[in-house]
Structures are given as C-alpha cells and as structure tokens.
Amino acid sequence: MLKDKKLFLLDIDGTVCMGQQLISGTREFLKDVKESGGQFVFITNNATRSIDDYILSFQKLGVMTSHANFVTASYATVMYLKKNYPGKLIYVMGTKSFVRELKKNKIRVTTDCMDEDIACVLVSYDNQLTYEKIQDTCEVLSTRQVDYLATNPDYVCPIEFGYVPDCGAICQMLEHAVKRKPLYIGKPEPAMIEYALKLNHFSREETLVVGDRLYTDILSGHRAGVDTALVLTGEATREEAETCGYPPTYIFSSIESLHREWK
Numbered sequence: 001m002l003k004d005k006k007l008f009l010l011d012i013d014g015t016v017c018m019g020q021q022l023i024s025g026t027r028e029f030l031k032d033v034k035e036s037g038g039q040f041v042f043i044t045n046n047a048t049r050s051i052d053d054y055i056l057s058f059q060k061l062g063v064m065t066s067h068a069n070f071v072t073a074s075y076a077t078v079m080y081l082k083k084n085y086p087g088k089l090i091y092v093m094g095t096k097s098f099v100r101e102l103k104k105n106k107i108r109v110t111t112d113c114m115d116e117d118i119a120c121v122l123v124s125y126d127n128q129l130t131y132e133k134i135q136d137t138c139e140v141l142s143t144r145q146v147d148y149l150a151t152n153p154d155y156v157c158p159i160e161f162g163y164v165p166d167c168g169a170i171c172q173m174l175e176h177a178v179k180r181k182p183l184y185i186g187k188p189e190p191a192m193i194e195y196a197l198k199l200n201h202f203s204r205e206e207t208l209v210v211g212d213r214l215y216t217d218i219l220s221g222h223r224a225g226v227d228t229a230l231v232l233t234g235e236a237t238r239e240e241a242e243t244c245g246y247p248p249t250y251i252f253s254s255i256e257s258l259h260r261e262w263k
C-alpha cells in the first residue's frame with residue numbers, strides 16, 4: 001500500500017529537479033516525509049557531483065539534507081572498487097571532481113594511459129571530455145588485459161534545453177572502436193538500493209523507488225524487489241510504462257501528485 005511507505009528512494013534529475021530548478025511540490029513532500037518519521041534518500045546515477053556538492057545545491061533550493069540522504073553512483077562505484085580491486089590501479093575517464101572523490105576514498109587512480117599496472121578502466125559522465133581522453137582510453141582498452149567498468153548506463157542527461165550525452169552514450173561511442181561493453185555499476189543494477197536499505201531501518205515493503213525512467217529507476221526497483229513509482233516529469237511516458245516488461249507499481253504525473261495520494 002502506498003500509504004504504508006516510509007523510505008523513499010528518489011531519483012534526482014527529471015524526478016525532483018529539472019536542471020537547477022526544483023520540481024514543484026518537492027519541498028513540501030520531503031518535509032512531510034521527515035515529519036511523519038520517514039526518510040528520503042536520493043539515489044542518483046549522476047556521478048559528476050560529490051555528495052557535498054549535492055548538499056550545497058539542495059540547500060540553495062531550500063531543502064536541507066545530509067550525507068544520510070544520498071547514495072550516488074560514485075559512492076556505489078567506490079564500494080564496488082574497494083570490494084573487487086583492493087590496492088589495484090584504476091584508469092579513470094571522468095571529471096576532475098570524480099577523480100578527486102575516488103582518491104579521497106583511497107582508491108588508486110591514474111589518468112595516464114602509459115601507467116604499467118592498470119587493472120581496470122572506469123568510465124563516467126564527463127563534461128570535461130576531450131578527444132585526447134577518448135583516444136587514451138581506447139588505447140588502454142585495446143592493448144591491455146584490463147577489466148572495464150562504467151558508473152551508469154544512462155544515454156542522456158536532462159538539462160534545461162533538453163539532453164546531453166551521458167555515460168552510456170560515451171561507452172557506446174567507445175564500443176564502436178574497441179568492441180567492448182563495460183559492466184555498469186549504477187541503476188538498473190540494484191546495488192544502490194541495497195546500500196540505502198542497509199543504511200536505513202525500514203523494510204523492503206515500506207520502501208518505494210521513485211523515478212522518471214523505466215530502464216534505470218524502475219528496473220532497479222524491480223530487480224531489488226521493491227515497489228516503484230514512475231513520475232511523468234522526465235523521460236518516460238504513460239504509454240511506455242504501461243507496455244513495459246517491468247511496469248511500475250504506480251504512475252503519477254509528478255512528485256506533487258504522488259505526495260497527494262500518499263498523504
């Protein structure tokens with residue numbers, strides 16, 4: 001039952017935010033969740049921004065958050081690298097702030113394709129991408145025995161005027177050249193949902209995954225065995241949701257109407 005939900009795992013872009021703007025009704029919804037003894041955690045595939053960045057930008061929008069309110073694809077990637085590549089050297093194609101966050105978390109990182117002992121290539125959304133970086137990454141993937149990871153499979157990232165290519169599209173470009181596909185860490189893999197459940201004391205039944213995309217948000221909830229709500233303020237349409245192989249448990253026009261129905 002929707003009324004019994006206490007832990008809300010929310011996508012950010014297209015669900016609660018559009019570019020730098022808060023989607024109408026978000027502030028009131030989050031306030032009510034907290035006041036009713038529930039919790040909200042933003043689960044985002046966007047790996048360009050650190051959690052500190054997010055806390056600051058939500059604060060500017062009048063929403064108070066702390067580290068407990070976020071599980072990002074970069075956080076899930078750090079957990080994955082720590083578990084699977086302890087002490088190993090990771091070659092990263094991503095933003096400077098992403099590299100910084102990995103280093104802060106004691107991951108051995110290089111952006112030099114000439115480094116000898118690279119164990120794994122990691123690709124992320126990169127709005128500082130250059131052709132030189134693309135070529136270097138292709139060289140490592142083509143000439144070395146390395147694993148290949150990427151933070152998130154999203155093809156596009158919504159911004160004010162429409163969309164720009166995201167990590168999944170960058171990996172598709174590389175795939176044409178190197179004939180390899182990465183293992184993606186972010187949604188629809190259920191890893192971020194599992195971390196959020198572990199960090200909060202609510203049951204799977206009390207949890208709702210909320211997002212605007214079927215092939216990432218809704219599929220991740222489906223894989224984790226958690227109810228899902230699609231909001232129509234982003235990518236997916238009602239028609240796509242109704243004919244999808246893993247239809248969302250609920251469909252709402254926006255976070256505002258989810259709030260109304262839940263209350």
Ligand SMILES: [Mg+2]
Pocket residue numbers: 011012013014015211212213234
């Ligand atoms: Mg989204």
